[in-house]
Amino acid sequence: MSGIPLFIGLRYTNAGKKNQLVSFLSIISTLGLIVGVSLLVAVLSIMNGFDRELREKILGLVPQAAIYQHGGIDDWQFVREKVLRDEAITAAAPFVQLSGLSRYKSNTSSVLLYGIDSQLEKEVSLIEEYIDPQLLDSLDSDSPRILLGQGLANKLDVVVGEKIMLLIPNMQNTRAAPKLQYFEVVGLLQSNTELDTRLALTSLTQASALSEYPGRVSGVRLTLKDIFSAPNVVYSQMLQLGAGFYGNNWTRTHGNLYHAIHMSRNLVGLLMGLIVAIAAFNVVSTLVMVVIEKKGDIAILRTMGASSSDIVKIFLxxxxxxxxxGTALGVGFGVLLAVTAQDLMHWLELQLGIQFLKSDVYPLTYLPSEILLSDIVTVGLTAMALSFLAAIYPAWKASRVQPAEALRYE
Structure with missing residues (x-):
């Protein structure tokens, strides 16, 4: 009876049509599995998307690593040439980083001002993806010009062509008056990240003039082959450059966010996995009802020579x-949900008139997703394995049916 258990098992998939209760339980079990698997695939894909956006987008705008010197770096060209000798570093560029207050008319907002070299900055960041290169080059003008994050511009209610005032305090001498400068807004930068609400870019010269050490830069920004090697690379460069130099890297500035994403992914994945497990084990109740309904059939099969293992195989x-x-449909719906997550959230925001992910609260203003084949395979195989395990008890129960006792009531 080598092929008979498979044939009968496939026919029993329609066994519940004559019994409404069995049919209902079968539908519920399958739907539960579909929902659980689809949610797990979608959630894992969205968390993968957040992980990717942090690495590629946010870390494409802020330094992956940076070298500083107490009192500012005077000869940044020398430092840049020296760090580029390290094969782990792919690019380097000077920058001036200042914190201050921006004002336009009666509107004020905190600002993170970066002074950049417009040519070298293109090598170390993804800035060209969010702003016209010609606008970036225009920062090198003799007149003070500035690029604002879209969120910051919205806070100030300022448009391109207007002038804003920046106040930069002296952190070394708190009694000294803050430096003041008016800048013409020449463009807006929209990355759809938290940086949009506070980031401003100007030329290296303009920012340096507002710093505590005019004519010097705050540090040299590094782009690495492997972002996870940042702590080791920075430490190595500090040793080579000598006393007075120190460093920082993204694991300190954004490490908590990265670990939070991974922790959330694991916790949410665990919760969704439990939902899949519960849905899979709902198969037990369905199969037990099928066993009860098919006791007569099982008894007849046994009298015709079917062994206990054959009965077990049928229900497995x-x-x-x-x-x-359930798994196949769940994976299909999960992939569809992951692909359309961003558009679906945007549609809900338009319908409800609210913004779910605000840039001043969350690192991104949209739902990214990245579907990994490894996740789909893992989820699919796990769900099917759980369903198989859930079928073991009903299958064993069916194999214990005594033909004489079952046929007595037929």
Whole structure:
């Protein structure tokens, strides 16, 4: 009876049509599995998207690593040439970093001002993806010009062509009056990240003039082959450059966010996994009802020579089919949900008139997603394995049916 258990198991997938209760339980079990698997695939894909955006977008705008010197770096060209000898470093550029207050008319907001070299900055960041290169080059004008994050511009209610005032305090001498400068807004930068609400870019010369050490830069920004090597690379450069130099890297500035994303991914994945497990084990109740309904059939099969293992195989096939259908549909819906997550959230925001992910609260203003084949395979195989395990008890129960006792009531 080598092929008969498979044939009968497949036929039993329609066994509940004559019994409304069995049919209902079968539908509920399959739907539960579909919902659980689809949510797990979608959630994992969205968390993967956040992880990717942090690495590629946010870390493409802020330094992956940076070298500083107490009192500012005077000869940044020398430092840049020296760090570029390290094969782990792919690019380097000077910058001036200042914190201050921006004002336009009666509107004020805190600002993170970066002074950049417009040519070298293109090598170390993804700035050209968010701003016209010609606008970036225009910062090198003799007149003070500035690029604002879209969120910051919205706070100030300022448009391109207007002038804003920047106040930069002297952190070394708090009694000294803050430096004041008016800048013409020549462009807006929109990365759809938290940086949009506070970032401003100007030329290296203009920013340096506002710093505590005019004519010097705050540090040299580094781009690395492997971002996870940042702590080791920075430490190595500090040793080579000598006393007075110190460093920082993204694991200190954004490490908590990165670990929070991974922790959230694991916790949410665990919760969704439990939902899948519960849905898979709902198969038990469905198969037990099928066993009760098919006691007569089981008894007849036994009298015709079917062994206990054949009966077990029949119900294992039935459980596996339910698991396969639920898993396949769940993966399909999960992938569809992951692909359309951003558009779906945007549609809901338009319908409800609210913004779910605000840039001043969350690192991104949209739902990114990245579908990994490894996640789909893992989720699919796990769901099917759980469904198979859930079928073991009903299958064993079916194999214990005594033909004489079952046929007595037929």
């Amino acid at each position: 096939v039935l459980g596996s089919v339910i698991g396969f259908i």
